[in-house]
Amino acid sequence: MATSRETFSARLERAIDEKNSCLVVGLDPVPESLPDDVRSLVRSQAGGAAWTAQVALAFGIFLEGVIDVIVDVAVAVKPNTAFFERLGAVGWDVLTRTARYAQRQGLVVITDAKRGDIGHTATAYADALLGNVPDTLGAVSDAVTLHPFTGSDGIQPFVDQARDRGKGLFILVRTSNPSAKDIQDLDCGGRPLYERVADLVRRWGESSIGSDGLSAVGAVVGATAPEEGARIRDLLPSAVFLVPGVGAQGGRPADLAPLFLDGGRGVIVNASRSILFPTRVESEDWKSAVRRSALATRDAIEAVRLPSAG
């Protein structure tokens, strides 16, 4: 167990060292992709009154199974709230229970909520997602993803909560999707917007840099934009990067090299669908396939993170 004084980055780096892995498994369940034996729990028609409860039950069983087989391969799980909100209150319940289960297995829980609001609403979100009220997601969440668009007063309540409670933030700087360029690459006085956002992230993180040189305020930097990622690393030498986009979205582990700090520190890499729903070989059961996919992804990333260790 982490002590209350350990910073988020220190806890993360300790897990990376212990597991020889910086893999994050994204928990993005969709009913139609569940393995047959789990999906068979859903007997109602989609949209029927009992459907949400049955799918929530199936999600819970599936995700606990996933966690069991990746617990020594990944350092963190990253449930995305969208896939749970789809089921309403029962979805929020299974999200919270899944996060609690993962945390009890020693995994870091990153709530991929991409929230972004202002003033006292931002404070409410910080309580909801990083706070300590029993039965809420905050009590079992170690970090949260955030939009930067509303500026400093939308971020500060999260910075305060994170610093006080040894938790972490990941601010969207450059996302992994094709249309990220619509806004994030706009030219702002000779520099793309994402660099200006990176400047803000550095400022927001200055007050929470620990003795390891890493801040509680990290950045989301997509693996699909390696050149942009390298420039962001120059601007953010103290930020942990959460890197999505490897696997189904087409980002390659080899592209990650410029993102790591010395010693392969400061980066965690997320894969979701390629691990949750891998192509199975012959009569392989789904848990074996999930584990095999997680191991292969972990190994491919480790070969880039610490090439001399190979």
Next chain:
Amino acid sequence: MATSRETFSARLERAIDEKNSCLVVGLDPVPESLPDDVRSLVRSQAGGAAWTAQVALAFGIFLEGVIDVIVDVAVAVKPNTAFFERLGAVGWDVLTRTARYAQRQGLVVITDAKRGDIGHTATAYADALLGNVPDTLGAVSDAVTLHPFTGSDGIQPFVDQARDRGKGLFILVRTSNPSAKDIQDLDCGGRPLYERVADLVRRWGESSIGSDGLSAVGAVVGATAPEEGARIRDLLPSAVFLVPGVGAQGGRPADLAPLFLDGGRGVIVNASRSILFPTRVESEDWKSAVRRSALATRDAIEAVRLPSAG
């Protein structure tokens, strides 16, 4: 009841005409501000195991009471998800039940979720917040607020869902908080970023402009930045504006004038805390105070919206 063919903007404008009001009441409940007789339902210590359930019960009773006394004064309610997520799954449940209650009273429900994600995750959010699965928020939500930061592919699933189901979107263009300037006012090739976002909102909304000239894709434009709002109106002649920031945040009704389209159309104005938690006069009960505050806000806005009608 609206027919399935009626667009979101047509439904909204019909309500505005019928009620002589473009007021939206923001449903942002906080435990410590509840009226005494409602707050007395919360008997557990904050953070105790029963606390979330008791607060959710109190929120439900309080918000139904608010809805009862503003139903003929406001056209819409705008619950912000943050204040409900604070309570975990029971909060999500009371959020959904409150939205259902408001919709049954004939109010438009705008879910202030400020979501923003990519690809198939954006599709999941569009299902969650505008879809038709029973027991989910989408089934009782008429519109949703969104972040533009991830660009087109993060918005398109919502545009499709809104157009197909007669629902609406409000994209953050210029928010009402002091630090909105950190990013939204950055100079992008001689124009502030919020103007570039407005250009995108216009493009995203082109495919859903109805016979009334209004699109399903609207904009969030804070009342605290009237000059910026006027420029955004020039760029977005077909967008409904959702205008927060009146009341507790300091925006004045007089500043709204340049935002309205001809005939006082195309704008809805939100107030939250100043209506939910008004200063009470003498022995006034809380419902009377809420209604009085809503009426005063409605009248102040109407004097600007349709000055000749006064």
